[in-house]
Amino acid sequence: xxxxxxxxxxxxxxxxxxxxxxxxxxxxxxxxxxxxxxxxxxxxxxxxxxxxxxxxxxxxxxxxxxxxxxxxxxxxxxxxxxxxxxxxxxxxxxxxxxxxxxxxxxxxxxxxxxx
Amino acid sequence: xxxxxxxxxxxxxxxxxxxxxxxxxxxxxxxxxxxxxxxxxxxxxxxxxxxxxxxxxxxxxxxxxxxxxxxxxxxxxxxxxxxxxxxxxxxxxxxxxxxxxxxxxxxxxxxxxxxx
Numbered sequence: 001x002x003x004x005x006x007x008x009x010x011x012x013x014x015x016x017x018x019x020x021x022x023x024x025x026x027x028x029x030x031x032x033x034x035x036x037x038x039x040x041x042x043x044x045x046x047x048x049x050x051x052x053x054x055x056x057x058x059x060x061x062x063x064x065x066x067x068x069x070x071x072x073x074x075x076x077x078x079x080x081x082x083x084x085x086x087x088x089x090x091x092x093x094x095x096x097x098x099x100x101x102x103x104x105x106x107x108x109x110x111x112x113x114x115x
Numbered sequence: 116x117x118x119x120x121x122x123x124x125x126x127x128x129x130x131x132x133x134x135x136x137x138x139x140x141x142x143x144x145x146x147x148x149x150x151x152x153x154x155x156x157x158x159x160x161x162x163x164x165x166x167x168x169x170x171x172x173x174x175x176x177x178x179x180x181x182x183x184x185x186x187x188x189x190x191x192x193x194x195x196x197x198x199x200x201x202x203x204x205x206x207x208x209x210x211x212x213x214x215x216x217x218x219x220x221x222x223x224x225x226x227x228x229x230x231x
Contacts, residue, residue, distance in 0.1 A: 040124075042222055048218050090160065103162045106160035108158060109158045
């Protein structure tokens with residue numbers, strides 16, 4: 001009963017390095033999301049994918065790219081990491097059915113530090 | 116664009132007492148969802164309660180209940196019989212549509228400490 005799985009849980013990078021954060025869900029959800037959480041800022045949307053094959057920018061997309069590899073997986077890539085991208089990153093997924101929108105399910109987060 | 120405001124950065128409550136966390140939001144939508152999420156020190160995001168805007172009845176989940184005032188765009192969370200395990204960050208969140216999947220818009224959170 002894994003739900004939403006994020007890897008890695010922790011990572012330290014140097015400025016300018018690249019890295020991909022992985023996210024997978026086993027609930028057959030159509031929609032997936034990437035948020036970042038900074039102290040005092042709550043969670044802010046980076047990118048989301050309403051369904052397989054589509055992606056859209058959120059509130060803070062600069063410096064990031066995403067790939068919806070298949071229905072299960074949605075990755076977030078930092079091409080050239082900057083200290084301002086030090087944050088905790090959350091992946092989430094959700095589904096909608098005739099009963100209405102279902103709540104988003106969150107992964108456990110990735111703590112990323114950029115030195 | 117929708118905004119969510121939590122005006123209480125930190126609160127504390129004695130164990131077994133009742134506490135209310137405030138949330139206001141701004142939207143021009145008529146149909147939407149509102150949520151309260153709990154984030155304990157473990158960093159997990161745990162859904163506490165949700166409210167559909169078209170429902171007049173306030174949602175309740177055991178010790179957790181909301182006071183939803185649609186006209187005032189207010190959505191407060193009441194925690195009764197507070198327990199030490201309720202210590203966490205609490206986030207109010209808004210979802211703007213009831214058909215199709217859309218992202219959540221979060222408030223900045225309220226840090227709640229339950230004191231023994």
